[in-house]
Amino acid sequence: MLQVVLEKPEHFTVREAEPPTGDANNALVRVNRIGVCGTDIHAYYGRHPFIRYPVVLGHELSGTILELPTGNHELNVGDRVSIEPFRPCGDCHACKRGKSNCCLTMALIGIHIDGGMQPLIRVPPQYLYSSSRLTLDQLAMIEPLSIGSHAVQRSGLQAGENVLVVGAGPIGIATAQFALLAGASVTVMELNEERRKWVSKHLAVETTADSGEACYEVVYDATGNPQAMEKSFERCAHGGRLVFVGILKARIGFDDELLHRRELTLFASRNSCGDFPRIIELIEQGRFDPSPWVTHRMQLAEVPSRFTELFETSGLIKALIEVPEE
Ligand SMILES: [Zn+2]
Ligand SMILES: [Zn+2]
CATH class of the missing domain: 3.40.50.720 (NAD(P)-binding Rossmann-like Domain)
Structure with missing residues (x-):
């Protein structure tokens, strides 16, 4: 599969990578939409304090479940999902007090570990939130909404x-x-x-x-x-x-x-903590709709040539990258 990799500041490449498979702990998810945000822009220009290169960016993600580990969860193969990008340790002082959003060793996919600018990723099922009513665009916006x-x-x-x-x-x-x-x-x-x-x-x-x-x-x-x-x-x-x-x-x-x-x-206020289900429910109930926030779109393969366009055009609110099925 083709990954978009930020090799170093201001330098994306498209690289062939071995496709992941699901395993006993992880679901295999097809990535459908990737939101671009200020964090990605800081990462691109080398201004992000915690980033290491090379990295696969992309932390505002929606996708479709292709494989699930066996076990007791409420998800099904084929579900459309929003993917929570926060990976708290679960064991530090903050995590034990229910404040995993400010975990001492918080990792974020797309910053500290590889994220979603690729067609397939492996995700522990507890970070997947499905909705049959939300669109892939809406599901990709749950993360920034949660902030x-x-x-x-x-x-x-x-x-x-x-x-x-x-x-x-x-x-x-x-x-x-x-x-x-x-x-x-x-x-x-x-x-x-x-x-x-x-x-x-x-x-x-x-x-x-x-x-x-x-x-x-x-x-x-x-x-x-x-x-x-x-x-x-x-x-x-x-x-x-x-x-x-x-x-x-x-x-x-x-x-x-x-x-x-x-x-x-x-x-x-840092990250978010347990907000995804409530936000999905509010959109399902029609209490608000973030769909019109999407002002710009591009395809995954266009990222190396068009990414900086996003900072030069006026009127940008939210840009979504679309990932075609391979
Ligand atoms: Zn973001
Ligand atoms: Zn922690």
């Missing part, structure tokens, strides 16, 4: 609260979507006008280029931009909560007097 869902859960958001989401990339949009489902009143702040227009068209939220002096009960930063993150402290109301969803490999500063005067609570 937004987890951020909203971290904040303990209540119906009727006033929320600001800073940054309208896919994670910001997912966060806004789950804040809406929680009954909050949501404003999305985004500098890019095209993205603001997209958000106003697809979500029942206010949009702004600058929230100005207004203060919100909960602020979610989905930019990972140091200036925006520092400024977010000032956008919180007295008694408010601030959730950093975007990640930054640097130090940021804040004014302790402001933090104390307003008695703010700061949360980090």
